[in-house]
Amino acid sequence: MSVVLTAPRVGKECIFSASPIARRLRRTFTTQIPLLWSPPFKKLQPSDFSKQPPRKLRPPPPSQRSAEGGRPPSKRRGGEDTPRVTEWHTVTKPTEKQLRGLQNYLQQFSNSQYIRSKCLGMGVTADIYEPGMKAFITALMNNEIEGLSVGDAVAHLLAKSRADRFLLPSYYKYVTAKYPEETETLRSLMSFSDLTEPAEWHKETRRMQRKIILHLGPTNSGKTYAALKRLEECDAGIYCGPLRLLAHEVYERLNAKGVPCNLLTGEERRESDGVNKYAATVEMAPLNKRFEVAVLDEIQMIGDEGRGWAWTQGLLGLQADEIHLCGEPTIVPLVRAMMKDTADTIEIRRYERLTKLAVAETGLGGQLQKLKRGDCIATFSRQNIFALKRAIEEKTSLRAAVIYGSLPPETRTEQAKQFNDPNGPYDVLVASDAIGMGLNLNIGRMIFERVEKWNGKETKVLSISQVKQIAGRAGRFGTEFETGVVCTLDDYDMRTMKRLLNSQAPSILSAGLFPSLEQIEVFSQYLPGEPLSALLERFQDLANLDGRYFLCNLDSQRVIAEFIEDIPLTLRDRYTFILAPFNLQDPASAAQMRRFATAQSGGLECLMEDSVVLGDHPPQTIDQLKDLEAQHRLIILYMWLSQRFPETFTDLDNALYLKRKCEDLIDRGLANLKFERKRKITGAAKHALKLQKKAERLARLAGTTEKAETSETVVEVPPVQEEVQQKQPVEKEAPAEVLVQEKY
Structure with missing residues (x-):
């Protein structure tokens, strides 16, 4: 978004945007142009x-x-550290x-x-x-x-x-x-709608005397490792993480060590008889089971506007003798205040970073040619990720792996594995903030392509926690990159980067809450005939909270409720649908969501093959890759619904097969998605290439591919020759071929 500012001294308008050139202009003129x-x-x-x-x-x-x-x-x-600050x-x-x-x-x-x-x-x-x-x-x-x-x-x-x-x-x-x-x-x-005492919602837990152990430290400090060691030693325990990827990692790690463990996520359950340990996503934590040890990872997300309620529910409701909280020191004041209501004891363990993290004096000056093996460039949009991948592979001899949020977790793990392998196909990594948690990466230098991010409403400077979380991925203990380095792609962002890294993140002030189904059902009794979207809005207006808690953002749930409002569902089923992992911005997914809700309403069996059809060939372009990612999200939505409505969504085995096939196609597509390094064209070859493009454009307008007819003459397309700058001279009798690259 551009902002037009009037410059009284020069009598002109200056358009400031988020582009690098505009940012340089902004810093040049802000001392002369007063903002209105x-x-x-x-x-x-x-x-x-x-x-x-x-x-x-x-x-x-x-x-x-x-x-x-x-x-x-x-x-x-440096931006708000949490939505509640x-x-x-x-x-x-x-x-x-x-x-x-x-x-x-x-x-x-x-x-x-x-x-x-x-x-x-x-x-x-x-x-x-x-x-x-x-x-x-x-x-x-x-x-x-x-x-x-x-x-x-x-x-x-x-x-x-x-x-x-x-x-x-x-x-x-x-x-x-x-x-x-x-x-x-x-x-x-x-x-x-009184939410002032959420601790009293968990009566069985309040009868217990629990011990809360906080493992506090920066990224790569070993805090989660220490908590998981305690989980391995106990007889019954649970790990609760923010990502399905993390739950899978803990599940596989424990089973590989001979420690039987179940998997519990929104889309998948793998349970065995007699096994009392679980690796779960935090929303799926069972509050009715007794555990000896519970691990709540990334506890600072308790202040997240969208998902903070799940960490609040886990902290207040898990029936465990020991609850290990892993995260940032910013959470300490809030946890102490919350534990006054539960009468639980608190123990704090602090950890230091295991490796050094240095901040470079300058950035790369915008030159991708300065990249080297083990580097990672962080950017914050899917479009930028592939643009950087193309630029890196065209301007250097390096191959770039990619990791971003809409990739399946299994594909992200595979890309990380190939990047970490010294003999693997990739030299550098281009990633979004999805690398901030959940992946072990051998990164030597973390490079920020920019220090701003679009948050859905506006472009804002990254928060202190975001910068430290991403920067901390550089320098991993036990690898060749034990000393991590942080810098920016453009030199003018280094000042902001240094300030953010040297700043202390503000404390998290409050924990998220979410209205339960029982509370919404009571509202519906007093407001008969009101749709679910209106009930959520009424609850949000009336919610009574104290300073330690806030009501999570219900906007996305209200939008989904309005989207399926005309489909006759029970209030309980409708409440379940608004919690589904679903994005209305995708038209294809939106149509399938209505189809799924209609099937549940009519008691009809819904098969996976009626919603997703996969080919046998991997994607050849970025657009095809994007479509395949949307298909994968649709499969995940079906699997999520099958865990809640097994009588309607019965095709779970086929969904698992299509999920693995889709992930394989995405992996193969990313492996084949490469850009050749461009060879510089100069002199007569450059002029001939311009003539060829002009002739082809005229030919398309005339309806022929070989020649372009004008009113009087016919323009013949001359053969194209190219001069390539190389260390060894090229013989004039053997002109090099012009490399035409497919645009992905």
């Missing part, structure tokens, strides 16, 4: 309450800017201007049809909405609202918080206290 910003209390439309407007930051005064035009180094910059602080004494702005904002909040419709849907009748809202605004301006001061309200507005997230809950509490008889339904719904 709007006051925090602009006039809002009713539609503004339904979505959060983008935040605009006022630039620092010129005296506080660095020599490059940016802000001075700060330990708090906010950047606003309570305004202790608002100014007169801020109070006037708040008054205007509250008036628009009161007049908003969006807010009015929400309140009417909650049982606040029209005859009490107006007087209740007027009294609420007066009480808020007089600092008489419990839990929301005037300073807090101003701070929320400065941070561009959504009005229905910080004002509506306070209004509901106020209006139910002022009109208790008229708001009986609302009071009942508020009581069922």
Whole structure:
């Protein structure tokens, strides 16, 4: 996305984007061009309450800017470390201007049809909405609202918080206290959406005296290894990881050592009689089993907006004598606060990195020719990954492996294995942040292609944790690269990289929660006829939380619920479908999702072969590879549903066969996807090639492939000769062939 800024001194417009050239221009001109910003209390439309407007930051005064035009180094910059770390602080004494702005904002909040419709849907009748809202605004301006001061309200507005997230809950509490008889339904719904004591949801676990052991340290410090050693020694235990790939790795490692272990993921179960150890994804952790040891890996993900609830559920609900938490030190204050409610004991073990990690003085200057074997370039889009792979293989003699999130976990493991092998086919690795966890890689130097990432809404600087997690993959203990090096592809990103690596990540402030099926069923009884998407929205509006917990983002679940709303399903089945691993952005997958839901609704048997048909040849282009990845995701969705609805999705054996076949085709496609190094064309050969391309273009327009007819003449295509720059001279009588490469 480009931003147009007016430059008063030069009288022109400058377009700033995320491209390298534009970033250089931005750093050149920011000291001369003041950024335009709007006051925090602009006039809002009713539609503004339904979505959060983008935040605009006022630039620092010129005296506080660095020599490059940016802000001075700060330990708090570099993007949000977790979705729950906010950047606003309570305004202790608002100014007169801020109070006037708040008054205007509250008036628009009161007049908003969006807010009015929400309140009417909650049982606040029209005859009490107006007087209740007027009294609420007066009480808020007089600092008489419990839990929301005037300073807090101003701070929320400065941070561009959504009005229905910080004002509506306070209004509901106020209006139910002022009109208790008229708001009986609302009071009942508020009581069922009380999430202030999630520890009490697990009664059996609260009867236990557990020991919480925190293994804290950076990447490549051996913290997870120490926890898994304890898992090997016990009689009954479970490993809970964030990725199916990690669960498979632990499952295979334990069984290879002669320690029987079961596998439990959303798509697959491998269980044997008499085996009491499990390797599972964190969402699949069984809370009704007793264990001696439980390992919760990557515990800092408890603050993730989408999946944090699974780590909260595991930490509060697992029935294990010892719970080993592996992750970053940023989690300590939150775990201590949560364990006060459970009365569990805490032990902290800290680990240091086993190998050295050095930061280079400069980047590569944008020159891929400086790459060497063992390097890894981190970039953050699938398109960039293949563009870099092409550029590396065309400009150097190196072969590049690729790893990114949409690849099947098995394919990622195979690519990592071939990259790690000194005699393997790959010399360097191009990867996304998917390498941040779950893969053992022999990386000597980690190179960041950029230090920004698109988060689905905007391009933001990488967080401190993201940078440290990825950078820490360089230098692996026990390999030839025991000393890791970190740098950037472009020199101008090195300053940001050094600042992020030298900064301390902020502590994780709260843990995620998710509404249970039982809570949604209670809501449906009080709000009969409301679809599931509306029930989720109502629950989100009424959820009562304390400072240690937050409600996970329900937007994707609401979208899926709306997508299958017209299909007659029970509430329980509909709730299961919205939790499925499914992305509506893929049209083919969306059509199959409706087909799956329709089959479950009608009690019809759904076969895998009706949804996925695979050929026998590996993909030849990047687009074909992308289609095959989509087919693999569809197979995984079918397997996931077969674990929940075995009577409908009965073709599990065929799905497993197609899954392995699809992964084999993807592996073969990546192995064949190579780009030849370009030979430089100069002189007469370059001119002849231009003539050939022009003639071919004219020929296509004329409808013939051999000659292009004009109104008077026929242009014959001359034979093309090429001059190739080599150390040995090329004989003129034997012109080199022009290499025409297929565009993948």
